[in-house]
Amino acid sequence: MDNKKEILVSAIDNGTVIDHVPTDSLYQVIRILGLERYNDEVLMGNYLASGKLGRKGIVKIRNKHFSVDEVNKIALVAPFASIIDIEDYKVVRKYQAEIPDHIDNCVRCANPKCITNAEVVPTRFDVVDKENLKLRCHYCEKFTTKETMKFTE
């Protein structure tokens, strides 16, 4: 199983591996982490066999180490993702993404009348319910939920 993974998505010498991403969230994870504009190797695999999820996505980002706050945002779409820091081909840290208490920038407010949708204002949310994923906009005070959640470009 591990061998198969290595064949599909090769190992990196230094950087971050994000494992156990739901297959339908892989591209959102890439967007949330801003990897579309990352100028080094990014390796991706999707629909890989996984004992935990059946099928999963995986991303490996070479020469990039995220802060916990930065990477925790992906828990919005990939609540069971594992974050693995690699240095010199060795795992130096491994942890689960956790939904943070505050989310800045990456989510759009679902309220069309919100100032953040009218002008270039970075969004800010308080997470009021982690289990059901409910965010309260710092500006308009309205809720954005899993069903209405969209991510900024």
Next chain:
Amino acid sequence: MSTLKGRNLISITDFSRDEYIEVLDIAEEFEKNPKQKILSDKVVATLFFEPSTRTRLSFESAANQLGARIIGFSDPGGTSVQKGETLHDTIVMVSSYSDLIVMRNPKEGSSRYASEVASVPVINAGDGANQHPTQCMLDLYSIRKTQGTLENLNIAMVGDLKYGRTVHSLVQAMCNFNATFHLVSPTELKLPSSVKMSIKNAGLKYYQYTDLREIIPTADIIYMTRVQRERFPDPMEYERVKDSCILTASMLQGCKDNMRILHPLPRVNEITTDVDSTPYAYYFQQAQNGVYVRQALMAAILGAR
């Protein structure tokens, strides 16, 4: 010196219970003696990105009576805003000309954003359907003035409890004062669960009704709001429920002597005119109290109290 000096008032929850009381105490002083030129060296900007004559005149009258000079606009037509200037740039510019900004803007959250951009304090005079905290402060003032206290009252909220922002703010504010809430509305327009949660979290009780008559004998305050036809997808449904939230003079038999009726105004037909001459009608005085409360807020925020 007040803890309110230099503060913004964007949402009613920005102030503590003690700060509400402080504002009401100062407002009481201005009611006794409204013309005090204590802000004669200050400039107050009133920026109305949508017209609201009632609210603007109340703020400008308050500023005038304190001797402040007023700059601003009553609607964005003909200003740089209409030419596409961002809110950010307007606020930065106005900050340099004024000591305090009073802003009304239809975009929700615009006042919070303005307060983060401005170098002077901002008072929210309404940001769309979101918040209108000075309305809430004048409601509190009116309740305390008519009841002699804010504590342990039976507060009936009537009408559109779902969309009415004044209702949500007042419920949140009254949660600080051990109120019992009586919520009267058509089933389609019940108080949102998030606001009911604030009541529960404060350890207080609420009761829900669909007929206004049920709360007449217990209420200390009846807070009326308008039920708008547009809120009902089915016009038949509106016809069916519209009379259940209309208050007439004959319904007031058996109410408490101290009971007073409030309404954020303008009213349409939800309080019939025969109520106006009863001793229970307080909605016109309530609007007048807005000037004293706005005087108090400006004086405290500008450090003159």
